[in-house]
Amino acid sequence: MKARILAALAASLSLTACDQGHPPPKSNFGAKPELPAPAPQTIPTMNVNSVQPWPANAAPTPPAGFTVTRYATGLDHPRWIYVLPNGDVLVAETSSEPPPLNSIENVVERWLDSKSHAAGTSANEIILLRDTNGDGKPDVRTVFLKGLNQPFGMLLLNGSFYVGNTDGVVRYPYKDGETQITEPGKKILDLPTGHHWTRNIVAGEDGKKIYVAVGSDTNIAEKGMSFEKRRADILEINPDGAGERVYASGLRNPNGMGWEKNTHVLWVAVNERDQLGDDLVPDYMTGVKDGAFYGWPWSYWGQHVDSRVQPQNPAMVAKAIAPDYALGAHTASLGLTFYKASAFPAHYQGGVFIGQHGSWNRAQLTGYKVVYVPFADGKPNGAPEDFLTGFLTDIKSGVAHGRPVGVAVDKSGALLVADDVGNIVWRVSPK
Numbered sequence: 001m002k003a004r005i006l007a008a009l010a011a012s013l014s015l016t017a018c019d020q021g022h023p024p025p026k027s028n029f030g031a032k033p034e035l036p037a038p039a040p041q042t043i044p045t046m047n048v049n050s051v052q053p054w055p056a057n058a059a060p061t062p063p064a065g066f067t068v069t070r071y072a073t074g075l076d077h078p079r080w081i082y083v084l085p086n087g088d089v090l091v092a093e094t095s096s097e098p099p100p101l102n103s104i105e106n107v108v109e110r111w112l113d114s115k116s117h118a119a120g121t122s123a124n125e126i127i128l129l130r131d132t133n134g135d136g137k138p139d140v141r142t143v144f145l146k147g148l149n150q151p152f153g154m155l156l157l158n159g160s161f162y163v164g165n166t167d168g169v170v171r172y173p174y175k176d177g178e179t180q181i182t183e184p185g186k187k188i189l190d191l192p193t194g195h196h197w198t199r200n201i202v203a204g205e206d207g208k209k210i211y212v213a214v215g216s217d218t219n220i221a222e223k224g225m226s227f228e229k230r231r232a233d234i235l236e237i238n239p240d241g242a243g244e245r246v247y248a249s250g251l252r253n254p255n256g257m258g259w260e261k262n263t264h265v266l267w268v269a270v271n272e273r274d275q276l277g278d279d280l281v282p283d284y285m286t287g288v289k290d291g292a293f294y295g296w297p298w299s300y301w302g303q304h305v306d307s308r309v310q311p312q313n314p315a316m317v318a319k320a321i322a323p324d325y326a327l328g329a330h331t332a333s334l335g336l337t338f339y340k341a342s343a344f345p346a347h348y349q350g351g352v353f354i355g356q357h358g359s360w361n362r363a364q365l366t367g368y369k370v371v372y373v374p375f376a377d378g379k380p381n382g383a384p385e386d387f388l389t390g391f392l393t394d395i396k397s398g399v400a401h402g403r404p405v406g407v408a409v410d411k412s413g414a415l416l417v418a419d420d421v422g423n424i425v426w427r428v429s430p431k
Contacts, residue, residue: 024328024366028282029384033326035301039277040308044361049368049392049400054422058401060369061390062428065345068388071416071427072138076123078418078425080200080335080406082154086177087411088130090144091418091425092151093123096197124148126163128179129425136414136427142179145172153201155210157239162210164199167191169212169241188241192217192230196253198334202266205259210237211266215253219274220309221297232296234268234288250294250320256336256406258352260287263378269336269354270323272300275308278362283333285354285373285380286323295320325380331367332357335407335418338375343413343430351375353387353415355404368392370404370417388417388428 027034059068072078077095084090124147130140145151145163153164161174161181170185189212191199196215203210216232217223234254236247253271260267265287272281273296281300298313299305302322305312327333335355339348351374358368370388374381391402402422410416414429 022278023364024331024362025279026383028279028328029326031325031380033282033301035282035304036277036279038280038306041275041277044274045278045363046361047363047365047398048360049358049365049398049403051421052393052399052401054401054424059390060388060402060404060417060426062388063386065431066428067431069136069427069429070424071136072127072129072141072425073423075127075423075425076125077420078127078406078423079198079420080152080154081408081416081418081425082156083408083410083416084156088128088179089138089408089410089416089425090154091127091129092154092406093125093127094148094150094152095122095420097122097150122150124151126151126154130179134412136412136429140179144179145181150197152198153213155201155203157203157207157210160239162201164201164212165191166197166199167193169199169201169210169237171239171241189235189237189244194227194231196231196271198253198255200255200257202257202259205264208238210239211235211247211257212237213251213254213257213268215255215271216296220306225297228297234266247290248288248292248294250292250296250316252296255334256355258336258338260338260375260378261340261350263287265378267336267338267352269327269333270294271332271334272329273297273306274330274361276306277329278364279329282326282329283331284323284326285333285336285352286325287378289321292321293319294323301326325373327354327356327371327384328366330359330362332359333367334405335370337407337409337415339409339415341409341413344415345430347374348372352380353407354384355407355417357403357405357420358392358400365392365395365398368400368403370407370415388415388426391419391422 076093080092082090126145128144129138150166155162169189172185194217200213212235256269299317356367368391371384372387402419406418417426
């Protein structure tokens, strides 16, 4: 088994950085992407960035009229950001952990993580950053919570602080203004663990429900659907953990979530499946319809059947609806936040920022940036715009200084970006 895995891995490596491939087509983005014919692969093309630390005075590149500063440095895989109502910024320090070498997928994942510095022993902490004088630089930094289990989503609701650990949702007592939680938490929801380990959480607009994003355990249910129970879903629960139901399903790996303020629709960023070629399947964001099924694993982008999935399920394919907006294949679009502040120019108000962690399975790298998608009447209105670039310094050699993940808006209206490889939280503000 191990020899077969290594042989397949070596064969894939011949398709990596030496083959520059092609940039993603413009048709891979937007509300009506043109999808190429599938090109199934035994394992994905692997083209992994090599990481070099950010030079002392370097930073990502914003649009004209904006400036970028280092809001916090020296972090340990800052993955996700949450801003408390009092302005305190919480950063989840968390990462993938090396999987066992018992499958081709896991061997590939280990090799990729070793090259891109994307995994290791997870810090399992949440860091609090407080800017007491409003100068855009935190002057208080504490460990807000520790001893967690790959924490990701964070939420303050009705006097309780919630954490989305990889194995469940935990609720802690919270007092406004405290810089550290020391009281033990209570797990209110158990969740399955596995390959897609992040668990984002958001509250409903009225505070009566909590929504939990849970990714699939596999690429296309290779282990069978019994291993995917309560996965590839957005779950809805009460604030005490009771009343669980599936709010939406068929979402391979949902991550960032946020409410569009005019239509009151929940939007989510989703990573789609691998091994169908460089330009399949587009990652996407979509407004989530209660009870809707989005295709995984039997189909993609609505009712495009994935013939690799066995057994086939025509009845489920018939139920699948297409998502709203393609974000490009393999961009690893993870972070999502609507801009509801007023500090940025009017063009940015009401639209959505997407943190694209970047590809590892495409002949030419893509993603590695924060993009902005304008909205009008509650829907995306135009092509994605590069907002923060420069994380990938050389597309030919694959050298990267960082990889953006979580995005959030601070109390002043600036955009915060978690760079989990650069170990920095960046702050983007108008000049």
